[in-house]
Amino acid sequence: xxxNTWQRDAVRAALDTQLGFVxxxxxxxxxxxxxxxxxxxxxYRALSDLASEGEADSLQSPEGESLxxxxxxxxxxxxxxxxCGLAVEVEADDVEVWAKKVASLHGFxxxxxxxxxxxxxxxxxxxxxxxx
Amino acid sequence: xxxNTWQRDAVRAALDTQLGFVxxxxxxxxxxxxxxxxxxxxxYRALSDLASEGEADSLQSPEGESLxxxxxxxxxxxxxxxxCGLAVEVEADDVEVWAKKVASLHGFxxxxxxxxxxxxxxxxxxxxxxxx
DNA sequence: ATCGCTTTTGACAATCATTATCAATAAGCC
DNA sequence: GGCTTATTGATAATGATTGTCAAAAGCGAT
Ligand SMILES: [Zn+2]
Ligand SMILES: [Zn+2]
Ligand SMILES: [Zn+2]
Ligand SMILES: [Zn+2]
Numbered sequence: 001x002x003x004n005t006w007q008r009d010a011v012r013a014a015l016d017t018q019l020g021f022v023x024x025x026x027x028x029x030x031x032x033x034x035x036x037x038x039x040x041x042x043x044y045r046a047l048s049d050l051a052s053e054g055e056a057d058s059l060q061s062p063e064g065e066s067l068x069x070x071x072x073x074x075x076x077x078x079x080x081x082x083x084c085g086l087a088v089e090v091e092a093d094d095v096e097v098w099a100k101k102v103a104s105l106h107g108f109x110x111x112x113x114x115x116x117x118x119x120x121x122x123x124x125x126x127x128x129x130x131x132x
Numbered sequence: 133x134x135x136n137t138w139q140r141d142a143v144r145a146a147l148d149t150q151l152g153f154v155x156x157x158x159x160x161x162x163x164x165x166x167x168x169x170x171x172x173x174x175x176y177r178a179l180s181d182l183a184s185e186g187e188a189d190s191l192q193s194p195e196g197e198s199l200x201x202x203x204x205x206x207x208x209x210x211x212x213x214x215x216c217g218l219a220v221e222v223e224a225d226d227v228e229v230w231a232k233k234v235a236s237l238h239g240f241x242x243x244x245x246x247x248x249x250x251x252x253x254x255x256x257x258x259x260x261x262x263x264x
Numbered sequence: 265a266t267c268g269c270t271t272t273t274g275a276c277a278a279t280c281a282t283t284a285t286c287a288a289t290a291a292g293c294c
Numbered sequence: 295g296g297c298t299t300a301t302t303g304a305t306a307a308t309g310a311t312t313g314t315c316a317a318a319a320g321c322g323a324t
Contacts, residue, residue, distance in 0.1 A: 001291090001292075001299090001300080002300080003290085003291045003292070003299090003300055003301065004291075004292090005290080005291075005300095005301065005302080007301080007302070008301095023281085024281085024282080025280090025281070025282095037303095038302090038303085039302065039303035039304070040282095040303080040304090041282090041283080041284090041302075041303060041304085041305095042301080042302055042303065044281095044282065044283080045301085045302090060192045060194070060196055062192070062246070064192055064196045064197075064198065064281085064310085064311090065196075065280095065281070066196065066281085066282085079234055079235060079238055079240055079243075081240070088238050090234050090238075092230060092234075094226045094227070094229075094230045095226070095227055095230055095247075097226075098224060098226045098227055099249050102211055102222050102224075102249060103211060103249055103251050106211055106220050106222075106253070106254075107253065107254035108211055108213070108249070108251035108252060108253055108254070109251055109252050109257075110251050110252055111211075111249050111250065111251035112249070112250050112251065113247070113248065113249045113250070114194070114246060114247070114248045114249075114250070115227075115245070115246070115247050116245065116246045117231050117234060117235055117240070117243050117244070117245045117246075118243065118244050118245070118246070119235050119240035119241055119242050119243035119244065120240060120241050120242055121238070121239065121240055122238075122239035122240070125241075133270090133271080133320090133321080133322095134271085135270090135271060135272065135319085135320045135321075136320075136321095137271095137272065137273080137319075137320075139272080139273070140272095155310085156310085156311080157309090157310075157311095169274095170273090170274085171273065171274035171275070172274080172275090172311095173273075173274060173275085173276095173311090173312080173313090174272080174273055174274065176310095176311065176312075177272085177273085177312095196281085196282090196310085197310070198310085198311085
């Protein structure tokens, strides 16, 4: 049977304080900073559980890290800031339709999709000037 | 200046023989199997170069591996078989529009998107029966 | 074809995220 | 309070990717 531990609660709580997606490593650091003595492996396990129970969304960063976020339930997608990690949940009805269509059109079954938009949010105005 | 080596050509050629996305590790194995003595690091470097030059597409597998494929030029997306790796290039005009709209709507700039559909192709009929 | 300068290679070490181990700990239940 | 067993956490192990650097190979000039 699944047991309730303060560690699980701590991870849930820590995730809730986050505005955007975070890695297990980062969340572990945060927790340590706040005085918690939780172990790294436990954070990994808790996040993995939360994700499979649908209490958190997870995605792969372009660099290949697994990132997590406490999310509203139901299928949705994200607009993510590459700088601060801020994530906005967005509807994507058009995309849902497209994905379904494209899969059936090519005879693919059990189709799932990965759809994320990465950019810089308005607070993270990119300090990049292309042309001088 | 960029030099032409047989290693780069070998990687390009090996990529062309692949129907779907492959990892650097796998491509290296393939090459070795065919008698090539190319080094692993070189395969990584070549793939990375090809990707940044637009000669290959790359994406992160759900497991976090970087996968590559020789692709037609121009922006497009993929429908990928989870079993055999077969990849089909698909148009996604609806998605392009959606992505642009959603980014600007939330004040995000320099937006890029990750859009991939994973499923089982018709040849890889899933041997899974849900209900007995 | 040879020389010389630079890029590229490749064997190997180093990173880094994630997972596996496994004895010690602590839920949930009596 | 005890029992049973899931969970924890320090640490080792794994596995993909990148860094190192001396040796090898392009390429333009001779
Ligand atoms: Zn979400
Ligand atoms: Zn969707
Ligand atoms: Zn493609
Ligand atoms: Zn697109």
